Amino acid sequence: MVNSPQRPKAPEAQARPSSGRRRRATSYDVARLAGVSQSAVSRCFKPGASVSKAMRSKVMRAAETLHYRPNAIARGLITQRSHLIAVLVSGRLNFDYPEVLFRLTEALSARGLRVLLFTVDSEADAEGVIEQAWQFQVDGVISASHLSRRQYETLTQRQVPVVFFNRYFTNMPTDIVYCDPARQVGELVERLVGLGHSRFALIRGPKANMVSQERERLVEAALADQNVNGPAAFFGDFSYESGALAADALLTGSEPPTAIICANDMMAMGCLDQTRHRLGRAVPGDVSIASFDGTHMSQFASYEITTIRQPIVRMCEAAVELMSSRAHDPGAEREKRVFEAQLLPGSSIAEAPA
Amino acid sequence: MVNSPQRPKAPEAQARPSSGRRRRATSYDVARLAGVSQSAVSRCFKPGASVSKAMRSKVMRAAETLHYRPNAIARGLITQRSHLIAVLVSGRLNFDYPEVLFRLTEALSARGLRVLLFTVDSEADAEGVIEQAWQFQVDGVISASHLSRRQYETLTQRQVPVVFFNRYFTNMPTDIVYCDPARQVGELVERLVGLGHSRFALIRGPKANMVSQERERLVEAALADQNVNGPAAFFGDFSYESGALAADALLTGSEPPTAIICANDMMAMGCLDQTRHRLGRAVPGDVSIASFDGTHMSQFASYEITTIRQPIVRMCEAAVELMSSRAHDPGAEREKRVFEAQLLPGSSIAEAPA
DNA sequence: CTGTTAGCGCGTTCAT
DNA sequence: ATGAACGCGCTAACAG
Numbered sequence: 001m002v003n004s005p006q007r008p009k010a011p012e013a014q015a016r017p018s019s020g021r022r023r024r025a026t027s028y029d030v031a032r033l034a035g036v037s038q039s040a041v042s043r044c045f046k047p048g049a050s051v052s053k054a055m056r057s058k059v060m061r062a063a064e065t066l067h068y069r070p071n072a073i074a075r076g077l078i079t080q081r082s083h084l085i086a087v088l089v090s091g092r093l094n095f096d097y098p099e100v101l102f103r104l105t106e107a108l109s110a111r112g113l114r115v116l117l118f119t120v121d122s123e124a125d126a127e128g129v130i131e132q133a134w135q136f137q138v139d140g141v142i143s144a145s146h147l148s149r150r151q152y153e154t155l156t157q158r159q160v161p162v163v164f165f166n167r168y169f170t171n172m173p174t175d176i177v178y179c180d181p182a183r184q185v186g187e188l189v190e191r192l193v194g195l196g197h198s199r200f201a202l203i204r205g206p207k208a209n210m211v212s213q214e215r216e217r218l219v220e221a222a223l224a225d226q227n228v229n230g231p232a233a234f235f236g237d238f239s240y241e242s243g244a245l246a247a248d249a250l251l252t253g254s255e256p257p258t259a260i261i262c263a264n265d266m267m268a269m270g271c272l273d274q275t276r277h278r279l280g281r282a283v284p285g286d287v288s289i290a291s292f293d294g295t296h297m298s299q300f301a302s303y304e305i306t307t308i309r310q311p312i313v314r315m316c317e318a319a320v321e322l323m324s325s326r327a328h329d330p331g332a333e334r335e336k337r338v339f340e341a342q343l344l345p346g347s348s349i350a351e352a353p354a
Numbered sequence: 355m356v357n358s359p360q361r362p363k364a365p366e367a368q369a370r371p372s373s374g375r376r377r378r379a380t381s382y383d384v385a386r387l388a389g390v391s392q393s394a395v396s397r398c399f400k401p402g403a404s405v406s407k408a409m410r411s412k413v414m415r416a417a418e419t420l421h422y423r424p425n426a427i428a429r430g431l432i433t434q435r436s437h438l439i440a441v442l443v444s445g446r447l448n449f450d451y452p453e454v455l456f457r458l459t460e461a462l463s464a465r466g467l468r469v470l471l472f473t474v475d476s477e478a479d480a481e482g483v484i485e486q487a488w489q490f491q492v493d494g495v496i497s498a499s500h501l502s503r504r505q506y507e508t509l510t511q512r513q514v515p516v517v518f519f520n521r522y523f524t525n526m527p528t529d530i531v532y533c534d535p536a537r538q539v540g541e542l543v544e545r546l547v548g549l550g551h552s553r554f555a556l557i558r559g560p561k562a563n564m565v566s567q568e569r570e571r572l573v574e575a576a577l578a579d580q581n582v583n584g585p586a587a588f589f590g591d592f593s594y595e596s597g598a599l600a601a602d603a604l605l606t607g608s609e610p611p612t613a614i615i616c617a618n619d620m621m622a623m624g625c626l627d628q629t630r631h632r633l634g635r636a637v638p639g640d641v642s643i644a645s646f647d648g649t650h651m652s653q654f655a656s657y658e659i660t661t662i663r664q665p666i667v668r669m670c671e672a673a674v675e676l677m678s679s680r681a682h683d684p685g686a687e688r689e690k691r692v693f694e695a696q697l698l699p700g701s702s703i704a705e706a707p708a
Numbered sequence: 709c710t711g712t713t714a715g716c717g718c719g720t721t722c723a724t
Numbered sequence: 725a726t727g728a729a730c731g732c733g734c735t736a737a738c739a740g
Binding site for chain 3: 043052076078079080
């Protein structure tokens with residue numbers, strides 16, 4: 001009598017079968033209608049199962065009429081695989097660089113994985129987010145936002161694979177997809193020095209941001225290579241507005257820089273606009289501006305910024321691929337997938353003014 | 355003997371308890387460690403339950419040492435509420451207007467709901483997406499992308515609440531959050547006519563896009579009100595590039611328009627850049643440009659576009675609020691929350707040239 | 709190839 | 725206030 005237990009909670013469910021309030025069909029309902037066992041139904045919805053043609057068509061017909069779909073939640077409960085991937089992005093990243101989230105979502109979808117989206121803008125946010133992700137049994141975490149070392153360790157201890165996107169910890173092996181712009185920074189600086197620039201400035205991102213730190217380091221090293229003085233520096237927060245503020249601060253002093261390198265495109269756009277439209281100096285005539293990312297907007301005709309592009313599409317695919325392999329083999333060695341950047345020449349740099 | 359069934363599948367789970375491969379703690383594990391029943395543990399994690407202080411502290415201590423968190427998947431299975439909301443956005447929307455997704459996510463988070471993100475760029479995409487959402491037992495769908503009437507009906511028949519964001523069907527009541535720019539379009543057109551413009555053009559969005567259709571209709575009506583000839587029209591796809599193409603097409607003919615209204619900011623930016631930098635005409639001196647949305651970028655100093663802003667933050671909060679109330683009262687009357695737009699004056703319009 | 713059986717981890721009666 | 729028992733919808737052994 002397994003199939004007919006009393007239903008004390010929702011007696012109306014059977015009392016008015018054609019009412020609007022009917023519950024969704026389960027595999028039992030399909031089995032009953034098709035006159036087969038419940039497990040037969042289950043098998044029909046499992047890709048590689050062995051089912052006779054007759055059985056399959058009977059079941060599928062019944063499923064069709066009942067609008068039945070397997071319950072992914074229940075399936076996840078028993079298979080221990082939710083097919084949910086937590087994707088962590090900062091508000092800023094998504095704002096300035098929406099392509100990242102978009103491509104990640106596409107790549108995950110293509111592999112049958114669903115995106116549980118979280119925005120994290122502080123370490124405290126991250127704390128709550130990883131608890132949430134854990135409660136929802138995510139199969140993995142892709143983090144393009146801040147995550148503390150302790151938070152990372154919490155996840156790995158709980159056997160949750162984590163793939164970092166353009167973030168990493170020093171002295172701690174992690175699965176990571178990463179764009180290394182070292183060579184292109186060299187090229188860029190060399191080109192600028194070749195154009196006669198000798199007074200450089202750097203508009204940085206947030207102090208604690210790894211991407212920014214790395215980019216600073218590379219720019220400084222490249223300048224040293226060329227025997228040029230280190231750059232004047234300004235700390236921004238990756239926003240357009242902070243780029244504009246930086247332009248004010250850098251260009252109104254004595255001996256202003258003739259070349260400004262920004263840690264991302266958005267600040268470069270702010271810097272360029274402020275320089276050109278508020279301070280009334282020519283870009284690139286008076287000041288050359290370059291940056292990192294290679295976003296769509298940075299190439300608009302009003303900007304045409306010389307920038308160092310990351311191969312975002314391939315990076316996102318790599319992140320998802322890495323995630324998939326970790327899901328199948330959690331014990332494997334940590335892997336680092338490094339991509340080469342590309343120097344995208346624009347019209348925002350030119351010869352240094354006399 | 356409920357607590358000690360044989361475990362044929364994972365004998366190593368108990369064989370080496372301190373191995374790296376331990377499974378996550380369940381409420382049973384916590385109960386055993388605390389010396390109480392499983393249901394007691396369950397109650398301790400339910401907000402309004404009646405538990406003694408002693409019990410609560412015992413359980414919490416045990417939960418702490420085992421790093422126990424309730425399994426949201428299992429909970430969802432039994433409570434029939436997943437706390438998952440499917441959010442549907444088009445690639446374009448997220449690209450041009452990332453704030454929408456960001457604010458929706460924030461608002462949902464604040465109410466304890468999680469975002470299951472889907473990108474849908476065609477009706478075929480939507481088909482798969484609603485199946486996926488349904489399989490994952492989402493508590494509701496917020497759609498800022500295309501959804502056919504049939505697809506909407508599929509969802510409502512399945513008792514899944516749907517809230518539309520700036521989309522609607524004619525002659526079909528739906529829950530919807532919507533920005534009505536009618537008054538501001540009137541203002542804008544009046545202002546342009548007052549500045550002497552008489553030859554208007556309209557850069558539309560995709561033919562099937564409702565937002566675009568509505569905006570076209572309003573612009574045409576407002577022009578008729580002012581006894582001005584209907585606009586020359588060009589179909590774009592909301593992208594920067596299509597705005598640039600439209601500028602080429604519209605401005606190189608005889609009797610070119612002196613005022614161009616674009617169905618969104620991104621096309622206006624493309625149109626403005628093309629006009630100014632490729633066609634060599636002054637904006638706003640030769641051509642005035644205005645648009646819809648009020649995105650962050652449209653206000654950058656290179657653009658400063660006169661645009662009709664939507665109150666996105668409040669709209670997103672309203673969408674989530676609507677979603678919540680539908681989740682509690684699925685049978686309620688459909689509700690339409692209409693928000694007033696705001697005309698944001700920029701420097702992209704001026705007197706018509708003589 | 710098919711049906712039977714036993715849980716996945718939890719919330720929720722119903723007794724006590 | 726607490727515990728025993730049940731079942732949410734499904735997959736996976738196992739037996740036939």
